[in-house]
Amino acid sequence: MKLLMLGGTEFVGRAVVDAALERGWEVTVFHRGRHAPPAGVTSLLGDRTTGPEGLAALATGSWDAVVDTWSAAPSAVRDAARLLADRVARYAYVSSRSVYAWPPAAGLAEDGPLVEGSPDDGDMPYAESKRGGELAATAAFGTDRTLLVRAGLIIGPYENVGRLPWWLGRIARGGPVLAPGPADSPIQYIDVRDLAEWTLDAIAAGLSGPYNLVSPPGHTTMGELLDACVRVTGADAELRWTAPEALLAAGAEPWSELPVWLPPGEMYDAMHTADVTKALKTGLRCRPAAETVADTWAWLESLGGTAPQRPDRPGAGLSPEREAEVLAKLAASSAG
Structure with a gap:
């Protein structure tokens, strides 16, 4: 070809x-x-x-x-x-x-x-x-x-948008990490290499028309994704799982400040509940989340820990100051 x-x-x-x-x-x-x-x-x-x-x-x-x-x-x-x-x-x-x-x-x-x-x-x-x-x-x-x-959401090696690289970098720093719950909330994304393989297979097979391309519902969870980040970085990070209502009350911004995560509602339904039956029937294969995380971390380490960032996209993730601010608000709310 x-x-x-x-x-x-x-x-x-x-x-x-x-x-x-x-x-x-x-x-x-x-x-x-x-x-x-x-x-x-x-x-x-x-x-x-x-x-x-x-x-x-x-x-x-x-x-x-x-x-x-x-x-x-x-x-x-x-x-x-x-x-x-x-x-x-x-x-x-x-x-x-x-x-x-x-x-x-x-x-x-x-x-x-x-x-x-x-x-x-x-x-x-x-x-x-x-x-x-x-x-x-x-x-x-x-x-x-x-x-x-x-x-849908695309992550994996070469990512220049900053979502999974931000989580890996943050967890690698260790300490208490604001983890958006619930941990068992299903998430959907596509590893960029799985997208590439399916696209080339589809071309070779002469497929046409639209296909939703993202992992099947329930492929992994927010907890599995962040636990994998802890394992591959070897950090002493402590994931502090926090309910969606508490996060929103403390002013944390879904998706932008806490990449990948969305609370229940319209945005969650839009991003994490897609029907991918059509793509699965044509051979879509999605590798385990642990493999995506490990390979992305290996790629980041090969770059010295800093991922490239597209100039036309805002950087993802909480700054250290914002994370401390949100954690402080959560602690005050809990104490009250």
């Missing part, structure tokens, strides 16, 4: 490239040159943010498939898809479950209502941008040649 990866030097794109190379595929990476491409690929330089002229390096060549992870202006997906439609067999667009209209019902499958979007949009909110990207890819390639990978 000949694969064109739009991006391919960071996180999801990098995992897709690594998986394709391991299969012996011929990989071309189109990127801006901000990071070194993986060894073994053909590197093409360009900048999609400058409009069609930024795609000049893609004016020639043909591939069996293209994988695109773009999450900003849908017009960039439109321009690339139009340019490649006659020279690439299939287009796999890594979208997001954020494209479902809010609030998505618990257990929502791929037939749920969607947000509005347009392939001609410029900068838009994340959900509308991803939906516009879906429409752009489908308009150029048709429904039979377009695969829409609607990913």
Whole structure:
């Protein structure tokens, strides 16, 4: 297989490239040159943010498939898809479950209502941008040649958003750690390598249309995830499990200050209860949480403990000062 990866030097794109190379595929990476491409690929330089002229390096060549992870202006997906439609067999667009209209019902499958979007949009909110990207890819390639990978929360090695790396770094420092409960609360995510493997399998099988891509409900829990962080770091951390009501009363922000965690309610239903029956029937395999945590920690240690951070995403997690403040409020509330 000949694969064109739009991006391919960071996180999801990098995992897709690594998986394709391991299969012996011929990989071309189109990127801006901000990071070194993986060894073994053909590197093409360009900048999609400058409009069609930024795609000049893609004016020639043909591939069996293209994988695109773009999450900003849908017009960039439109321009690339139009340019490649006659020279690439299939287009796999890594979208997001954020494209479902809010609030998505618990257990929502791929037939749920969607947000509005347009392939001609410029900068838009994340959900509308991803939906516009879906429409752009489908308009150029048709429904039979377009695969829409609607990913949920993505974690694992190469993560440049900072969710699992923050938990690992915080727990590695040791001491009392604010742990958002309940510990047995089920969570859903997808290891970036499992996403990559499924996407390549789907391309090879000629799959098309939308697929929710996240681990099955009950794959792991918040407690199992954080316990694994304690084990792999070898830290003397003390997880202080705290009820959702107490955390919210103390002003702790779900998701942003306490990554991955959400209290019961609409947000939890949206992020941690997806129906992934369709993907499971086509071979989705999700590795154990302990493996994801251990491999992410090994990757972090190889970088000296500091993960890269996307400049367009805010850093995740409580600062030491905020954590101390929240713990103090919880202690005062308990004493009162």
